[in-house]
Amino acid sequence: MTPSGPQADEIFRAIADPTRRAILDLLAERDLSVGDVAERFDMTRPAVAKHLKVLSDGGLIAVEVRGRQRINRLNAAPLADVVGWLNRFEGFWNDKLNTLKQEVERKHD
Amino acid sequence: MTPSGPQADEIFRAIADPTRRAILDLLAERDLSVGDVAERFDMTRPAVAKHLKVLSDGGLIAVEVRGRQRINRLNAAPLADVVGWLNRFEGFWNDKLNTLKQEVERKHD
DNA sequence: CCAATATGAAACCTTGTGGTTTCTTATATA
């Protein structure tokens, strides 16, 4: 059972693209207008605007219209779905880490 | 700064597709051959095989050749990269959760 | 050895995705 609904797909899709992950990283530091974001990437503003749209579709950013510019603000809450999905694998990499730890400890005897 | 290297992209890409996430969910329960996996989806075996390839490229499954069948085993370790990337947003949704908690507590007064 | 089985591989199709350019619209400001 994968996270609920069509929303999850949009979130996973949103973070699948490296540019979009980088945008989220930027917005984690400060709110930025579309143009501000576009300035920091080697691509045109419309391209960046599309990425912002995808992020918005995933609910990962909120857009505040301020005069003629749109300020994009990070909304990390939906990422909790990703964390939730990852949680079910925690046992697996804990097992791995435990195995590793045990091996290290055995070598230290 | 997004997770390091081209590997991260492959991991994020691998988990972006709902079918592939479902496959990982399956493999979390037991190891399965290609055919075993394909049986549980409404698509042809080659299609499933391609998904398994993507998962393998991301290092998320290990394939053990056993006679004429390939047994796919989950390897969740690379998902730690995703967790690592998500960690930087922890402050954000903790803030959110805290806000929520405070509101609930205020209402309970 | 022969037939069935499990899979890989290649060719192909349709749609989605990430990007561009160009044009329009709305808001600030000199």
Place this chain on the structure above:
DNA sequence: TATATAAGAAACCACAAGGTTTCATATTGG
């Protein structure tokens, strides 16, 4: 009010992605 600026919208393009069908190959079991 005329002009700069910020952004949305639409048309277009190349390539990646997800799927199919068909064929080839290796192993297993009678």
